[in-house]
Amino acid sequence: MFKNFQGFNVLEKIQKDKIHKRKRNMSATGIKLTIIVLLTLLVAFMPTEYFGIEALTVTQHRVIALFVFAALMWLTEALPSWVTSMVVVVVMLLTVSTSAFNFLKSDDMGVFVGYADIMHCFANPTIMLFIGGFVLAIGMTKTKLDVALARVLLKPFGTRSEVVLLGFLLVTAIFSAFVSNTATAAMMLAFLAPVLRSLPADGKGRIALALAIPVGANLGGIMTPIGTPPNLIVLDNLNKFNGIDIQFMDWMIRMIPFVLLLLFISWLLLKYLFPFKQKNIEIKIEGEMRWDFHTIVVVATFIVTIFLWMFGKELWGLNTNVVAMIPIASFCAAGILQRRDLEEINWSVLWMVAGGFALGVALDKTGLGNVLVEAIPFASWSPLVVMIISGLVCFIFSNFISHSAAASLLAPILGLVASGIATDPTAGAAFNEMGGPSALMVGVAIAASVSMVLPISTPPNAIAHSTGFIEQKDMMKVGIIMGLLGLVIGYSMLIFLKF
Numbered sequence: 473m474f475k476n477f478q479g480f481n482v483l484e485k486i487q488k489d490k491i492h493k494r495k496r497n498m499s500a501t502g503i504k505l506t507i508i509v510l511l512t513l514l515v516a517f518m519p520t521e522y523f524g525i526e527a528l529t530v531t532q533h534r535v536i537a538l539f540v541f542a543a544l545m546w547l548t549e550a551l552p553s554w555v556t557s558m559v560v561v562v563v564m565l566l567t568v569s570t571s572a573f574n575f576l577k578s579d580d581m582g583v584f585v586g587y588a589d590i591m592h593c594f595a596n597p598t599i600m601l602f603i604g605g606f607v608l609a610i611g612m613t614k615t616k617l618d619v620a621l622a623r624v625l626l627k628p629f630g631t632r633s634e635v636v637l638l639g640f641l642l643v644t645a646i647f648s649a650f651v652s653n654t655a656t657a658a659m660m661l662a663f664l665a666p667v668l669r670s671l672p673a674d675g676k677g678r679i680a681l682a683l684a685i686p687v688g689a690n691l692g693g694i695m696t697p698i699g700t701p702p703n704l705i706v707l708d709n710l711n712k713f714n715g716i717d718i719q720f721m722d723w724m725i726r727m728i729p730f731v732l733l734l735l736f737i738s739w740l741l742l743k744y745l746f747p748f749k750q751k752n753i754e755i756k757i758e759g760e761m762r763w764d765f766h767t768i769v770v771v772a773t774f775i776v777t778i779f780l781w782m783f784g785k786e787l788w789g790l791n792t793n794v795v796a797m798i799p800i801a802s803f804c805a806a807g808i809l810q811r812r813d814l815e816e817i818n819w820s821v822l823w824m825v826a827g828g829f830a831l832g833v834a835l836d837k838t839g840l841g842n843v844l845v846e847a848i849p850f851a852s853w854s855p856l857v858v859m860i861i862s863g864l865v866c867f868i869f870s871n872f873i874s875h876s877a878a879a880s881l882l883a884p885i886l887g888l889v890a891s892g893i894a895t896d897p898t899a900g901a902a903f904n905e906m907g908g909p910s911a912l913m914v915g916v917a918i919a920a921s922v923s924m925v926l927p928i929s930t931p932p933n934a935i936a937h938s939t940g941f942i943e944q945k946d947m948m949k950v951g952i953i954m955g956l957l958g959l960v961i962g963y964s965m966l967i968f969l970k971f
Contacts, residue, residue: 504550512541525847529582531568532840535831538564539881542831546877553874554820557827564834565590585837593829597793598708599822604796605698606817608777609651611770611803614813618647618659620761626663633677633748636755638739640664640684645692645735649699650778652818653689657932660685661939663757668941675749680742682941683950686932687738690924691958694917695731697723697792698781701825702879702920706913709832713841713887714894714909718971720781720792730965734922738954745949769806773799821876828880832887841888850889855903858893859912862886863919863959870923871951875930879920886912911966918966922958925951 516537520528523536538560545556564585566572571587593599612618622643629639640660647656664681671678693700697707697720710716761767777799784790803809835841850858862882869878890909893899923929925948927937933951936942 501550504548508541508544508548508550511544512537515540525843528843529838530580531582531584531838532843534568535564535834535838535840538568538834539831542827543881546873546881547869549873552820553877554824554827556877557824557830557880560827561590561593561830564830568834568838583838585834589833589837590830593826593833594823596708596826596829597791598704598829599826601698601704601793601796602701602822602825603817604777604799605650606652607799607803607809608774609655610813610816611773611799611808612651613655613659614808615767615770616761617767617770617774618651619757622647622659622663623757626755626757631752631754633751633753634743636753637677637680637684637742637748640681641688641735641739641742644685644688645695645731648689648692649695653693653700654931654935656692657685657689657935660689661935663755665939667753667755668939671753672749676746677748677750678941679946680746680748681753682936682939683742683746683947684738686924686930686936686947687742687950687954688735689932690921690930691731691734691738691954694921695724695727696720696781698796700917700921701821701876702917705825705828705876705879705883706917708829709883709887710890710909710913712832712836713884713891714913716910716971718910718914719785721783721786722971724782726965726969726971730962733961734954734958737957738950741950741953746946766806766808769802769808773802824874824876825880828876828883831880832884835884835888841884842892844885845888845892850893852899855893855899855906855912858889858903859906859915859963862912863915863963866916866919867923867955867959870920871925871929871955875920875923878923879916882916883913886916907967907970910971911963914971915963915966918962919959922955922962923951925955 516534520530520533523533541563542556542560545551545559546553551559565587567576568585569587569590570584572584577584612621625643625646626636626639629635644656644660647659664685668678668682671681693703697703697718703723707718710718777795780790780795780798781792784795785792800809866878866882869881887909890903890912893903894908896903924933927933927944927947929951933947937944937947
């Protein structure tokens, strides 16, 4: 992550602990990899007729094997998620692309994917949107704008313990809407750490404050399309398979009230479960922002970028992804963005997302997606059942694997399912009445973000758990309640307030 962020040391320690843990469990990792590779090969060399899918081509068969490999690797985390994505992309290029090995190609094997289409996933416009968001975050931290904003935003909440708790929930959520939720959690924890240590050891208030960080960070990411990777993964697949382009402002109009409601509920829940023994808390945030040329450029660029994300399409026809390039150009020209800053961008997340996009391209170009949709009678199911199942599956997956990995696995498949149901003469009308493809797909993004049951569910959870003030049972209690409420309220909102 960015070394300029408050709380970077916390992130660095967690990353080192994960690496050490993986090294200690090398034998277990080797066993996982062996089993996964054997299962993948079993699927790859299984006779095509065993799948029970009529007219399944060889290339489609290979893509199924790659999906199995990616799913098992992401579920077990035998290797980091981004490594899995890179392996999938390379194997795809060598086996199902137009540049695959000659001995693996022939005219009767089905449609091969253009190798350029797969490689384009690394320069997908959505990837550029990610980078634009990362660059904005770098500018804010280098000029200490984030510290100044945190001080200003927390000041109105005073010193009363319960109100300070609400302040941390809201401010963390606001930052997480525009900055990586992991970096936000680390920064807010750095501000909160001295307070947590000063609270009475026999009180439960510090549990509430520590949990406010991951809850605010995870829920806040829902507020904007750039708030968290699953949002952009879902929007990209929604556009690709259904031709629906949800604008930045349209997303925020629906999601901000939804998130504020969930934050208010979580505040009441945390207050009830973990009451404060100390009535007043004083927050001291160290660090000052200096008004110099760089700070002025960052503030101006931030305001212009957010404005254009919200209104640029309607006023001047500017695409959200194009607007994301403005802070990159502005900060480079002003000398704010240096070579070392580019090295600190979270490229592993971008590679992970690109791998998911590549799986979607393979599903689409080989025709496998349409074959699967026709083979499984989704149109005969109730649209509500499809939504409930997809939401629960994503929620379960996202509690055990990376949210981005879960969204990358489900979004391409559900994008095709949504397209198939929406155009079905029988089920289409009822499905579109319930929000159609937008409700189904955006519901997956919500399901991923509200998945925060375990310390391993999301980096903000891991950061908060690392304080030592939170027991896993406390996190599970809050995570299950808020997760289920988020799913119910989220899908209800998507059905009644259609995009």
